[in-house]
Amino acid sequence: MEREELYQRIDQRVDLMVNRGLLAEVKSLLEAGYSPELKSMKALGYRHMAAFLSKAVDWDEAVRTLKRDTRHYAKRQMTWFKADPEIVWLGLDGMDEAETRIKAFRTQCAQ
16 A cells, blocks of 8 residues: 555554553553563553653653654565565455465465
8 A cells, every 4th residue: 555545544553552542551561560671561552651651751742653653663564575575465455366366375385
């Protein structure tokens, strides 16, 4: 999909994660004694919410940087996958082609 549309979808996904309780999840982990210095707590979303809870950043900055960092991560993924000549990119409307390719692959593997 076009990058602008992808980034809009990422922003919507972040909003959905926040609305579904990301902050409460991170807060409960911190209250349970998990350190914000753990590698798992430095993952996308977790570090941003932990920074907000520790008052290192305000709410708008936490959400803004979470969206930005997620978009950057998606860009790195696209760059990595584009370097692999065996990756086949299909659009969101490419389910029929995906099914055909999967069937052909399974047939090839069964031989």
